Amino acid sequence: MSKKCYRFFGGALAAQEKWLNRMAAQGFRLVRTEKLLYEFEACEPGQYEYRVEFVGQKSRKDGEDYRQFLEDLGYRTFYKNINLNYSVGKVRWRPWAEPGGRIATNATTYNRELLIVEKEADGKPFELHTTYEDQIACAGALRGPWLCIAAMFVFFGVVFPHVIFWVLAALSALPALYYQTRIWRLRREAKTKEW
Amino acid sequence: MRDNVKGGALTEVTFYILLSLYTPKHGYAVMQFIEEETHGRLELGAGTLYGALNALLEKGWIAPWGEAEGRKKEYRVTPLGRERAERELQRLRALAETASRIIGGVT
Incomplete structure (x- = not known):
């Protein structure tokens, strides 16, 4: 079934x-x-x-x-x-x-x-990434594609001036910013949290 | 993460992995070793372990061990890795000595 x-x-x-x-x-x-x-x-x-x-x-x-x-x-x-x-x-x-x-x-x-x-499930937490360094690398890998898409739309917006490209650029920059914020938070924690 | 550009302290994860590989092990056994030795204090995510093992392979501190064909990959510490681990032990001894002198004997 x-x-x-x-x-x-x-x-x-x-x-x-x-x-x-x-x-x-x-x-x-x-x-x-x-x-x-x-x-x-x-x-x-x-x-x-x-x-x-x-x-x-x-x-x-x-x-x-x-x-x-x-x-x-x-x-x-x-x-x-x-x-x-x-x-x-x-x-x-x-x-x-x-x-x-x-x-x-x-x-x-x-x-x-x-x-x-x-x-x-065995009662223990299931985390694949448990060090700051590693978590930062993961967030970085996710940020890359969005940044790239945003850069592409910015390029289109410059070459073919139309507002739609700028809107798309802004929209794809949002997830990139989301992951960037996570990177900043993790970096700060890595510096200030001793355990 | 290195906490000093020059100082040469190993991360706890690195040190435990090196120690676990004094006898050849595959990934799962490394995870178990660390969990048992630290009584569950240090739990290593699979992705983090993968990254750490690959970094150590690249540095030449550990090496693949035995026939990998069709079986789970096993690793073992290299002479270079042993040297690093021994140096870390000395560093920790010196640190513990300083700490005991200042804090006093803690049982």
Whole structure:
């Protein structure tokens, strides 16, 4: 008996994570993902916990290496797309990615931007990143794409003067600012909190 | 995170990982080792452990161990890593000595 849900969260990682955890709390365990599809199986309510991580900055090899590492630790993982794009020969340039991951194609990292990580609940908190340095790097990886999109719209706004580009630039700068604020907060905490 | 540009203190995470790898271990065993040794005080996220292991591999303080094919990857501390760990032990001893002198004996 499986339950299928169709959802699209895009870049709203926290919302996706919250939804998956709510499903798990109701007794639904994720077994398969596709572009829009999430397929669940019945489980004990609260048996599993989920985290959603952005891995789009990694190269195919690094991403796969990381996924394998998590699987070896006993977690289950699912790749998930952050965009909704059905083209077959997609090639995209990602200036914000790490070296090795800058050209994303369907065969490499395109449509594998997110990693859904499942852990069997054991009463301990489930955090993938537990040092400030690491949390700052994660926020930085999420900030990159938004900054890039904002810069692209600013460029369009200059070349083709139309207010719509400036509106889009401002809209895509908002998430970048959100992550930047998180980076500032973490940096301050790293400096002032001794434990 | 280094707390001094020159001073050479290891982070607690780095030091514990080095210590755990005096005998070869895979990732999960490293996590368990740290949790047990610190009685759950220090819990390491999987992503953080992954990053830390890769950083140590890059520095040459640890190295892959044994046949990785088809099995979980294992790591082991290298001579360079041992040297760093030993230096850290000396630093901590000196620190503990200063602290005991000033604070006094705490049982």
